[in-house]
Amino acid sequence: MEQLPLELVSNILSRLPAKDLMKCKSICKSWFDLITNPYFITNYYAFYNDLIRHHENLFVIRRPFLSSLKTCISLLSSNVNHPKKYASELLKPPSEYNSEYKYWTEIMGPCNGIYFLEGNPNVMMNPSLRQFKALPQSHLAIASQNTYSITEYGGFGFDPKTNDYKVVMIKDIWLQKTDERQIGYWTAELYSLNSNSWKKLDANSALPLPFEIWGSSRVYTYVNNCCHWWGFIDDYGVKENVVLAFDMVTEVFRKIKVPRVCASSEEAFKTLAPFNESSTIGVIVHPVIRDVKHYDVWVMKDHGDEGSWMKQYSVRHKEVIYKVVGFYGSHHFVWNDDNEGLIPSLQQIKDLRVYGRCEGLRATRYMESLISLHRGNEFSSQFVSCTSVLDTLALPNQRRKFMVSLSQKMKTFLKICYDALVNT
Structure with a gap:
């Protein structure tokens, strides 16, 4: 050689x-x-992921059980040319993060093959290298004497100027004295992987207050080094849709005006998403009312140009579809059905037999990467490795055996209870 x-x-x-x-x-x-x-x-x-572009692989988090917050992290391999062929590999975090009290609710990425999992704790991952890094606690996670936070929205991206991966966290503000929320007001903090620390964003970052963020359905929308969130401004009872953007390079927020995409906010979910090979943003308007038989797709033709919004097309509504839970390239989205299962395409409905309970299912495109999270400044307890095991609950035969076994155990338990009641 x-x-x-x-x-x-x-x-x-x-x-x-x-x-x-x-x-x-x-x-x-x-x-x-x-x-x-x-x-x-x-x-x-670039080379390897282009080589396997026809084998759309997904990075998935899900809560498979109703009674537990515990989150499963898995890689799902699905060949679009052979829809019945798929495999799921479970990524098992180290024991200290593999418990009922450690969970994740959102996936952000891929960003050069790196992912951010929002939850408890916040985590960066490179699943290709099985790297798992718990972020240190932020300053805002510690309540001050006068205020505290309940709701938070994260953003994740890469700063090419400093070769740094960053996480921005926006948190609401509640008053300790009255337990009332300061509606429309938020505070923000930024994490840097290079420094392994958080900093509070100062006045120069200019959070454009007041505003609110819609949390109905979230898809990682990272375009031109900017994170985006779908929100609105309440002007004396009249709600005006806006997009909040944060630039990872300049570390500055801005608001982007949005046209009226539906008759009223109560009639539809609005999901912000990347479009045109992640060169711009768009919004998918999917109906809440069963009588509406289509999804509308609006796209900003030129990213940052508020006058370039246009309704690009409509997609016929499929009865089994509930809402968007992920994105895996160009105009391809991952959907959630009425049974809380994962569906990778509207063109060819197929059940991947991957389920998440209580809306605990998120998915995004899996990209192979050799980029390490090691920066030489983390404690060993913060940087650990995952192990991979067979995801038995995602395999048809194993899932069926599991359900049969569970059913038998329930029958035995119910019989014991019945006998106990008869004998008393």
Whole structure:
């Protein structure tokens, strides 16, 4: 192999998944130097993910049980050419994060193959390398003497100028004395992976207050180094839709005006999402009322130009569809059905047998990446590795066996209860 040109070796290795490349680092020093080279790492992300673009793989979080907040993190492999062929691999966090009290509610990413999981605790992950980093507690998580927070909205992205991954967290404000919320007012803080610390965003960042954020359905909307949230301004009882944007490079907020996309806020969910290969933003308006038989899609043709919004197309409503729970490239979205199952396409309805209870299901595109979260400034307790196991609850036969076993146990339990009542 040492006689092969370096370009040929690089081309061959670039066709391997990240977990196999990690093993190849141990073959010889020249391979180690190649695989850890920043140029190879950057090119690998684009080359390999383009190579497997027809095999749409999903990164999924879900709460499979009604009685538990515990969240399952999994990689779901689905070949669009063979809709019945899929496999699910469960990523198991270390024991200290694998409990009933550790959970995640939102996925943000991929951002160069890195993901942010919002929850308890907030986490950055590179699932390709099985890297799992719990973020330190933010300053705003500690209540002041006068205020506290209940609701928070996160944003995640990359700053190419400083080669830094950042998380912005917007939190509402409640008064300790009266337990009343300051409606329309929020505070914000920014986390930097490079410094492994949080900072409060100052007045120069200019949160455009007052405003409110809609939380009905959330899809990671990261475009042109900016995070976006769907919100509104309440002007004396009249609600005007707006998009709140935060630039990860300049660290500044701005409001983007939005046209009236539906008759009233009560008639439809509005889901903000990236469009046109993540070059701009759009909104999917999906009906709450069963009589409405279509979804409207509005897109901002030129990102940042408030005058370029236009209704691009409508999609016929499918009865089984509930709402959007994820995004995996261009105009492809992941949907939730009425049974809280995962559906990857409106064109070809198929049940992936992946379920999340109590609206605890989120999914996004899985991208292979060699980018490490290591920065050399974290404590060992904050940076740990995941293990992968077979996701038995997502496999048809195993799920059926599990349900049969559960049913038998319930029958036995009910019989014991019945016998006890008869004998008393």
